[in-house]
Amino acid sequence: MQKSWRHRFHLPAVIGTIPMILVALGVFVIGIGFSVLWSFTSSKLFPTYDFVGLAQYRRLWADNRWLVSVNNIWFFGLMSITCNMVFGYLLAVFMDQRIRQEDLFRSIFLYPFAMSLIVTGLVWQWALDPNLGLQEALRNWGWSSFSFAPLVSAETALYALVVAGIWQGSGVTMAILLAGLRGIDEDIWKAARVDGIPTWRTHVSIVAPMMKGAFATAFVLQCVGVVRVYDLVIAMTGGGPGIATSMPAVYVIQLITVRQNVGQGMAGATMMLLPVLIVLAFSGILLWRRNRLREAGA
């Protein structure tokens, strides 16, 4: 027993990973634990341990603002992830045509990702601001009837967020998918051409399925970005106009810092964690099953 323990945990490795272990335990496990715990209490400005059961969750799901936030994140998530994947793949295919200046294009496409979302949000906000950006510029150039101010209207503000999200995220998706595309044996393309399979069909039926791993990586990265989307919203719209672009993360932070309602904020945070846990459990089960199948097959 002793021997196998030593065999598994080399001392230098343990020492090296202690900071990471501490961070993981301290921030994630303990932090998440307290969040969940306080979500069952009536905490207001400061955390208390006055347990009220699911009362905070009931109030949360009765709050119109939370419901709008949840709707918004579904819409934002589905739109931006889908568009990011499609654009990213198309860009990757474009880059794979052995174009000149590939490095230049790759830098241009990746550049938005290198910027903080606050900067991205601010740039887009300025560009779309009716008094500073596109609208004003075109009016000054003489097109005086031109009107384009998506951030001011409750109906269009969310679309503007989606566009900014795509602008920011499709470059990374492209980089990941391009790596996947480059990993495909050239003979596969040749074989498909000899078989008379149209190029789009080769992409859909042969190449894309071969890039499952790259797609999964890009998808997970996008999902993480969507669940925690906060800074982009704050910088671009601040959740407005009204509550039109509120998102769960924005809602939770506002409850804790502005509305001094820690209990309900924690309930919101816990609700944000739930889908992540479900996805993790699901993929864990899939992985476990595949491993078992492989062992059985081998």
Add this chain to the structure above:
Amino acid sequence: MAQNGTSVSIQDLSLSFGVVTVLETLNLDVAEGEFIVLLGPSGCGKSTLLNCIAGLLDVSEGSIFIKGKNVTWEEPKDRGIGMVFQSYALYPQMTVEKNLSFGLRVAGTPKDEIAKRIARAAEILQIEPLLQRKPAALSGGQRQRVAIGRALVRDVDVFLFDEPLSNLDAKLRAELRVEIKLLHRKLQNTMIYVTHDQIEAMTLADRIAVMKGGVIQQLDAPQTIYNRPVNRFVAGFLGSPAMNFIDGQAETGATAAFKTGNVSIPLARYAFDAAGNSSGPCVFGIRPEHVALGEAANAMPFAIDAAVEIVEPMGSDTLVWTKLGGQNFSFRVEAEKTLRNGEPIRIGFDPARASLFDSQSGNRM
């Protein structure tokens, strides 16, 4: 099928990428039902030529005819060809059956016709038990069989093989080599086969095209190429262990002879090429298996005393290294023969079986 008619005809084909010329005004006629092997070292343009025939590369100049039809600018699928790749290039997410049927389904072939063709291909290649498996669950040999099957179901006139056996281990390679030969006999299709393996070329081909630098050096039956190579490159590329090359001088006239050091080899029995009976520096080549030892050597038109330097037993036979006119010289003896280093021996050969090359051009004399 009788060997009449031309199946594939390549006329004045050139291909260059920018300033680099890969193929240069190349001509090749392949008869119907013929098995042609394109043989050469890597970078000689043999795979490029095959890709041009398949339509996977656009040619710079010249034209390609398949079955009398000019297909130079046709899409690969319209050329009546099937192709087998070195890396198999199977579609990994599809079962073997889907791999075989996918092209046909996309082309809109009727279902019963697809089933019929798959059944036939599976039977010929004996892959019936594998039809529902995915490529990852197959061995290398099985994968290559499936890849051949994918070419087979296309029901084409010409098969193109791009180093199909290079990814397999030696034993499997030998097995599949025989299978491809049997397949050719059964189907009687035209086959064009690219390889850098001379054994594959010798065993499979009706004719071999030895290539170097984008140019076909010699196109002939395997035995002719082996016994009468047109230049020094071809002579050195084919044959393992390689042919002996001895530098020296050719002397012509009434008593033609090859001289190197104090050795003089009579060339009276050597059949000079029409062009090349001239004096001057040249290279004398003789294959190790054409050299006799001991009593047998004395019976040969040329015999000389030598001493054993190194003995390389190879199992089936033994390669012995010695010196001739001060230059390295190897010959083959039966494995049973035991020779010790330094042992004096007598070796001999018939100059009629030798090859003489011009030192400058490397061409056969």
